[in-house]
Amino acid sequence: MIDTLGPDATGEGRKPRLNLPAGACECHSHIYDRRYPMVAGRTIRHYAPLSAYKTLLARLGFERTAFAHSSTYGADNSCTLDSIRELGIERARGTAVPPPDATEADLRRLHAAGIRGFRFSYGGDEFSPDDAKAVARRIAPLGWHLQVATWRADTAPFFNGLASDVVVDHVGRIDTAGGVDNPHFVSLLRFLESGQGWVKISGPYYSDIPPRYTDFGLRVKALVGVRPDRLVWGANWPHPTLPKSGEPDDADALDAMADWVPDEATRNAIFVANPARLYGFGA
Numbered sequence: 181m182i183d184t185l186g187p188d189a190t191g192e193g194r195k196p197r198l199n200l201p202a203g204a205c206e207c208h209s210h211i212y213d214r215r216y217p218m219v220a221g222r223t224i225r226h227y228a229p230l231s232a233y234k235t236l237l238a239r240l241g242f243e244r245t246a247f248a249h250s251s252t253y254g255a256d257n258s259c260t261l262d263s264i265r266e267l268g269i270e271r272a273r274g275t276a277v278p279p280p281d282a283t284e285a286d287l288r289r290l291h292a293a294g295i296r297g298f299r300f301s302y303g304g305d306e307f308s309p310d311d312a313k314a315v316a317r318r319i320a321p322l323g324w325h326l327q328v329a330t331w332r333a334d335t336a337p338f339f340n341g342l343a344s345d346v347v348v349d350h351v352g353r354i355d356t357a358g359g360v361d362n363p364h365f366v367s368l369l370r371f372l373e374s375g376q377g378w379v380k381i382s383g384p385y386y387s388d389i390p391p392r393y394t395d396f397g398l399r400v401k402a403l404v405g406v407r408p409d410r411l412v413w414g415a416n417w418p419h420p421t422l423p424k425s426g427e428p429d430d431a432d433a434l435d436a437m438a439d440w441v442p443d444e445a446t447r448n449a450i451f452v453a454n455p456a457r458l459y460g461f462g463a
Contacts, residue, residue, distance in 0.1 A: 189228035189418035191235030196431035198438050201448045205244035205455035208349060208382045208414025209233060211263045212250065219254040228418035230263050236417055240434055246412075246459045247274035248327065248349070249299050250420070255279040257290070264294040273459040275299040275327045287322060296459045297325045297347060309338035316342035323460065325378065329353065333367035345376055347458070350383030350416065351403070356395040360402045372407045378458060379403055381440075381450070382414030384433055386421075391432035392439075400440040408446045412455045413437065 189212075212228045237245060245267065249260045257276040264272040275297035276290055298319050300307055307315070316326055320343035328339070331352030339346045348371075354364045371377040381400055388396040403411055415430045441447040456462060 185224070186226040189226055189232050191232040191237075191239065191417070193239060193429060194431050195239055196241070196434040198435050200241035201452055203244060203456070203461075204242050204451040205246060205412070205459070205461070206237060206240065206242040206415055207246045207412040207455050207459075208248045208380050209236070209245065209417040210248055210250040210252075210420060211259055212252065212418070213259050216253060216256070216259040218252045219256075222252045222254075224250075224252055224420065225422070226418065230266060233263075233417065234267075236415065236430065240415070240430060243271065244455070244461060245272050246296070246455060247272065248414070249274060249276050251277070251299075251301050253277075257295070261290075261293050261295075269294045270461075273461070277301070287318070291322050291324075295324070297327045300326045300328050309335050312338045312342060316344040320344045325458070331364060331368045331371075333364045336367045336371060339371065340374070340376070342376065345378060345458075346371075347378040347380065347412075349380045349414070350386055351379055351381065351396065351399055353383065353386050354399075356387045356399075359395060360398055365399060365402075369402060369406055372403060372410055375407070375410070378410045378412065378454075380412055380414045381437070382433075383416045384436070385419075385428045390428050391436075393433065393436055397436060397440045404441055404446060408441075408449065409454060411450050412458060413450055 211230050211233060212224050214227050247260050247263055249257055253259055255277045260274045260276060264274050273294045273296050276295045277299050298315055325345040325347045327347045329349045331348050352368045354362060372379055384393040384396040419428060437447055
C-alpha cells in the first residue's frame with residue numbers, strides 16, 4: 181500500500197483573505213506519518229506529516245491546534261501524542277482513542293500529554309451509540325468530551341444527558357437536502373441549544389459545492405443564531421476522503437467565515453475563546 185500512495189500532502193496553497201486574531205485555533209486536522217503503522221485493512225489517500233501541517237497553520241494564520249486522532253491508527257495514539265509533544269502543549273491539544281482496557285491512570289497520562297477528548301467512532305467498528313453513556317462516565321472527571329463524526333436524529337437520544345459534553349464534527353455531515361429544515365439538522369440545532377453539544381464548522385465539501393458553500397453557510401448561520409459560544413472551526417486537513425468536487429482549498433472554507441459570521445467579535449470567539457475553553461488552553 182505504501183508504494184501506491186500519492187505524494188505527501190504539503191500544506192501549501194494560497195493565503196486566505198480573512199485575517200485571524202491572535203491565539204486562533206484550528207480544531208480538526210489529522211497527521212498521517214509513515215513512521216506509525218496503520219490498522220490492517222484501513223487506508224489513506226496520502227501521507228500528511230507534521231512538517232506539512234505546520235506549513236498549513238502558518239499559511240492560514242493559526243497559532244494553536246487541536247488534532248483529531250485518525251481512525252487509521254486505531255487505539256494507537258502515538259502519532260497524535262508525538263505531534264502534540266513536538267508543537268508543545270501550550271500550543272497543541274488533541275483527541276484520542278484509548279484502548280478498551282485503558283485504566284484511570286492511563287487516561288490521566290493521556291490528559292497530561294494534551295488529550296482533551298475521546299474520539300467516538302460509533303459509525304465504524306469500534307463503538308456503538310449504546311457505549312456512549314459508559315464512555316462519558318469514564319471521561320467526565322477529566323473534563324473530556326466525546327467527539328462524534330456524524331449526527332442523525334435517530335441517534336440523538338444516545339447523547340442526550342450524558343456526563344460529558346459532545347462535539348459533533350463537520351456540522352454533523354448531514355446532507356444539505358431540506359436545508360435548515362432537514363430533520364437531522366433540526367435535531368442537531370436542538371442538541372446545541374441544550375448546552376451539552378458543540379459543533380465543528382468543518383468539512384463543508386462533504387455536502388456542498390466549493391468555493392462558496394452556500395447551503396452549508398445557511399446552516400452555519402442557523403447554528404450561530406442558537407449558540408455561537410459552542411462553535412469551533414476546523415480545516416479537516418488533509419481531507420481524508422474526497423469531497424464531491426475534488427481537492428478543496430482550505431483558504432476557501434476559511435474566507436467563507438466572513439460571510440457566514442459577519443460579526444467580528446462572534447467570529448473571533450469561534451476562532452479563539454471557544455476552542456480555548458473546549459480544549460483547556462491556559463489551564
